Amino acid sequence: MITLGPTLETPRLILRPPTLQDLDGFCAMMADPEAARFIGGVQSRSNVWRAVCTMAGSWVLQGYAMFSVFEKSTGKWVGRLGPWKPDGWPGTEVGWGLLREHWGKGYASEGSAATIDWAFDHLGWTEVIHSIAPENTPSKQVAQRLGSRFLRMQHLPAPYEKDPMEIWGQSREEWRTRKK
Numbered sequence: 001m002i003t004l005g006p007t008l009e010t011p012r013l014i015l016r017p018p019t020l021q022d023l024d025g026f027c028a029m030m031a032d033p034e035a036a037r038f039i040g041g042v043q044s045r046s047n048v049w050r051a052v053c054t055m056a057g058s059w060v061l062q063g064y065a066m067f068s069v070f071e072k073s074t075g076k077w078v079g080r081l082g083p084w085k086p087d088g089w090p091g092t093e094v095g096w097g098l099l100r101e102h103w104g105k106g107y108a109s110e111g112s113a114a115t116i117d118w119a120f121d122h123l124g125w126t127e128v129i130h131s132i133a134p135e136n137t138p139s140k141q142v143a144q145r146l147g148s149r150f151l152r153m154q155h156l157p158a159p160y161e162k163d164p165m166e167i168w169g170q171s172r173e174e175w176r177t178r179k180k
Contacts, residue, residue: 004059006122008067008114015067015111017059018052018080022068025077026052029099038136039097040160055080064123066095069111071102078102082115083123088157090167091129094119096142103138109145116146120172129169131156143168147178 008015018026023045030036030043030051043051058065067082079098085091094116096108119125130148132139143149148168155161170178 004056005064005067006118008118009072010110010114012072013078013107013111013114014070014072015082015114016070017065018055018068020049020052022077023049023052025068025099026080029079029097032100035097035100038133038139039095058084058086064119067111067115069098069107071107078107078111081108081111083119083125086157090131090154090156090165091169092119092123092125092127093129093131095130096139108139108142112142112146116175120175126172127169128172128175129167131165132168133163134166140166140168146170147175 004017027045027048030040030048033042036042055065062085064083066080066084068080069078070076071078077099079096079102081096082094084093084095094112096112098108116128119128128148129151130139130143132143148170151167151169153164154167155164
């Protein structure tokens, strides 16, 4: 296995770039209508494979992408989260998606905080956004726990251009001031 980027650790999580060894976890998440609802909807295994390869390719071409997230205590794949900015995206995003069995444990906030630190410190980002569907209340709560606020409504690029998204976020200075 080739490591494409860093491994980050939080008190309860290990985050590393995705590999094809994570495919079953990604497929489980994207087969669950509730877990996949706001991250592209239910996907076939072949489409999930392409998405994992896209993330791996982003690590190679851009130097960042979503991380695979694992529980330290069990070694189980929890989900994916981290920095993301496809072509035409409305900003430098840190996003999250977890298996439903891991919702409500604070993993999205814990892992996202680590990746926001990493993005500001290592990628030189000056702002972080989160693209959130208006009806996705749990993700808005994660964004608020991270210190982000609603910034604007905006459409994402194709193939997600149909519905406007809420763009939440904060500047690097706001993040660092809040953490003191």
